[in-house]
Amino acid sequence: xxxxxxxxxxxxxxxxxxxxxxxxxxxxxxxxxxxxxxxxxxxxxxxxxxxxxxxxxxxxxxxxxxxxxxxxxxxxxxxxxxxxxxxxxxxxxxxxxxxxxxxxxxxxxxxxxxxxxxxxxxxxxxxxxxxxxxxxxxxxx
Amino acid sequence: xxxxxxxxxxxxxxxxxxxxxxxxxxxxxxxxxxxxxxxxxxxxxxxxxxxxxxxxxxxxxxxxxxxxxxxxxxxxxxxxxxxxxxxxxxxxxxxxxxxxxxxxxxxxxxxxxxxxxxxxxxxxxxxxxxxxxxxxxxxxxxxxxxxxxxxxxxxxxxxxxxxxxxxxxxxxxxxxxxxxxxxxxxxxxxxxxxxxxxxxxxxxxxxxxxxxxxxxxxxxxxxxxxxxxxxxxxxxxxxxxxxxxxxxxxxxxxxxxxxxxxxxxxxxxxxxxxxxxxxxxxxxxxxxxxxxxxxxxxxxxxxxxxxxxxxxxxxxxxxxxxxxxxxxxxxxxxxxxxxxxxxxxxxxxxxxxxxxxxxxxxxxxxxxxxxxxxxxxxxxxxxxxxxxxxxxxxxxxxxxxxxxxxxxxxxxxxxxxxxxxxxxxxxxxxxxx
Numbered sequence: 001x002x003x004x005x006x007x008x009x010x011x012x013x014x015x016x017x018x019x020x021x022x023x024x025x026x027x028x029x030x031x032x033x034x035x036x037x038x039x040x041x042x043x044x045x046x047x048x049x050x051x052x053x054x055x056x057x058x059x060x061x062x063x064x065x066x067x068x069x070x071x072x073x074x075x076x077x078x079x080x081x082x083x084x085x086x087x088x089x090x091x092x093x094x095x096x097x098x099x100x101x102x103x104x105x106x107x108x109x110x111x112x113x114x115x116x117x118x119x120x121x122x123x124x125x126x127x128x129x130x131x132x133x134x135x136x137x138x139x140x141x
Numbered sequence: 142x143x144x145x146x147x148x149x150x151x152x153x154x155x156x157x158x159x160x161x162x163x164x165x166x167x168x169x170x171x172x173x174x175x176x177x178x179x180x181x182x183x184x185x186x187x188x189x190x191x192x193x194x195x196x197x198x199x200x201x202x203x204x205x206x207x208x209x210x211x212x213x214x215x216x217x218x219x220x221x222x223x224x225x226x227x228x229x230x231x232x233x234x235x236x237x238x239x240x241x242x243x244x245x246x247x248x249x250x251x252x253x254x255x256x257x258x259x260x261x262x263x264x265x266x267x268x269x270x271x272x273x274x275x276x277x278x279x280x281x282x283x284x285x286x287x288x289x290x291x292x293x294x295x296x297x298x299x300x301x302x303x304x305x306x307x308x309x310x311x312x313x314x315x316x317x318x319x320x321x322x323x324x325x326x327x328x329x330x331x332x333x334x335x336x337x338x339x340x341x342x343x344x345x346x347x348x349x350x351x352x353x354x355x356x357x358x359x360x361x362x363x364x365x366x367x368x369x370x371x372x373x374x375x376x377x378x379x380x381x382x383x384x385x386x387x388x389x390x391x392x393x394x395x396x397x398x399x400x401x402x403x404x405x406x407x408x409x410x411x412x413x414x415x416x417x418x419x420x421x422x423x424x425x426x427x428x429x430x431x432x433x434x435x436x437x438x439x440x441x442x443x444x445x446x447x448x449x450x451x452x453x454x455x456x457x458x459x460x461x462x463x464x465x466x467x468x469x470x471x472x473x474x475x476x477x478x479x480x481x482x483x484x485x486x487x488x489x490x491x492x493x494x495x496x497x498x499x500x501x502x503x504x505x506x507x508x509x510x511x512x513x514x515x516x517x518x519x520x521x522x523x524x525x526x527x528x529x530x531x532x533x534x535x536x537x538x539x540x541x542x543x544x545x546x547x548x549x550x551x552x553x554x555x556x557x558x559x560x561x562x563x564x565x566x567x568x569x570x571x572x573x574x
Contacts, residue, residue: 007523009554037526041552042529042551044524063555065554065555067524
């Protein structure tokens with residue numbers, strides 16, 4: 001059970017990010033999670049949205065190079081050791097985390113994380129075995 | 142079966158070709174001496190008279206002409222026919238300085254169109270073909286030259302000129318164009334647009350393309366051939382000599398046959414100006430022996446290439462020139478190293494990048510910088526940052542191996558590099574020297 005993340009190529013120059021958010025705003029696309037990775041001359045914006053099909057269509061029309069990547073999303077306990085617990089599950093089963101980022105939800109006591117792992121299916125299975133249900137979509141209320 | 146437009150000329154014996162050249166050269170030198178004071182003065186300064194020129198062996202006695210001479214003699218100084226006998230002018234694109242204007246009599250145009258007809262026939266063209274000419278029409282020689290050649294072959298000619306790519310594609314599809322003539326960079330752009338429209342090579346009626354007017358690599362040829370599902374033939378020419386059709390590729394696709402019944406080719410050392418033996422790389426020099434209005438003797442083209450007299454599988458006997466590595470005026474000198482844009486293009490295409498690139502040269506703290514901008518494509522993009530930077534590094538390494546100097550590679554968003562409908566602008570030199 002993975003969530004579809006959209007990765008978008010961006011030039012590293014003033015206004016590049018704003019062009020992306022502008023397109024999303026114009027099309028009333030709601031972002032659930034957002035993270036930015038940067039190299040020296042370019043960056044990759046990673047977003048999770050309410051409507052993947054609509055977003056990829058709009059991005060293609062506007063000429064943004066992008067790809068869709070499966071990632072794991074999970075709610076964890078917003079207490080010391082919460083993240084450690086999840087990472088231990090993955091580590092115990094030999095699953096590698098390539099990158100991860102946090103996003104906001106409205107449930108008190110819960111923190112939300114996105115994990116990009118080398119094997120999403122195995123990652124999902126690992127979490128389930130430890131009683132952590134990965135989220136199917138990020139409609140976090 | 143190989144087809145020729147003028148078989149008796151194109152497959153003539155070497156002795157016959159030499160006989161034509163000897164006879165025509167002697168006449169042409171006399172004509173120029175009598176009618177072009179500018180060149181006569183040059184000959185006098187060198188102590189040469191028409192009597193000294195008895196055949197092609199004596200060619201090396203003649204003084205050279207350069208682009209600087211053409212500018213100095215602008216506009217009428219090199220004409221050998223009275224204006225009343227001229228019917229047309231064409232002009233260079235003027236990208237490397239002041240425009241050059243060339244004059245033509247009706248006879249000159251006729252011979253020029255014959256040369257283009259030879260090229261179209263060598264690419265497989267017959268009167269059954271539909272030939273779309275997407276070179277610019279007007280002062281530029283590309284459109285008018287191929288247009289005339291296409292008429293001579295008897296192709297149904299579509300004179301679209303360059304630009305309006307959607308309409309180009311509409312005509313190719315609706316009228317079943319089988320031959321496309323344009324610059325290689327425009328062919329690549331038409332191919333890219335067709336691909337975006339979801340067209341596969343088998344849905345495109347084209348079978349051959351005749352592409353010239355700018356330097357292009359072997360890799361770019363494969364790229365265009367695969368995208369459009371055609372055979373891509375090179376054609377060479379200069380406005381100063383007539384236009385496209387000075388030399389053209391045959392089915393062997395391994396160099397261009399020079400139309401030696403009209404042009405005598407030499408290769409010289411660009412530094413010492415001494416003629417070089419066959420097979421050695423140097424600057425190409427042409428003497429036009431049949432032009433009436435604007436006959437140039439020993440014109441230095443600034444194009445670097447190699448001549449080969451090896452027997453060609455197509456049956457043509459005229460000497461072949463290699464694809465020019467680029468004009469000496471396209472050559473960049475970066476940190477003392479000679480760089481041709483075509484070398485950079487070779488590296489890019491070998492590593493799977495598109496032929497859309499731009500080379501930005503600058504000087505920062507007295508050191509030249511070379512920045513190669515390449516567009517990111519959906520095929521190359523991945524969410525894995527490490528993979529992208531590794532590919533970028535492979536490109537930097539490839540460029541260092543090819544050029545012998547370090548370059549920066551910048552990945553830019555798609556469609557940010559301006560597409561060309563004629564000659565592509567590959568280099569932006571910001572150095573202020």
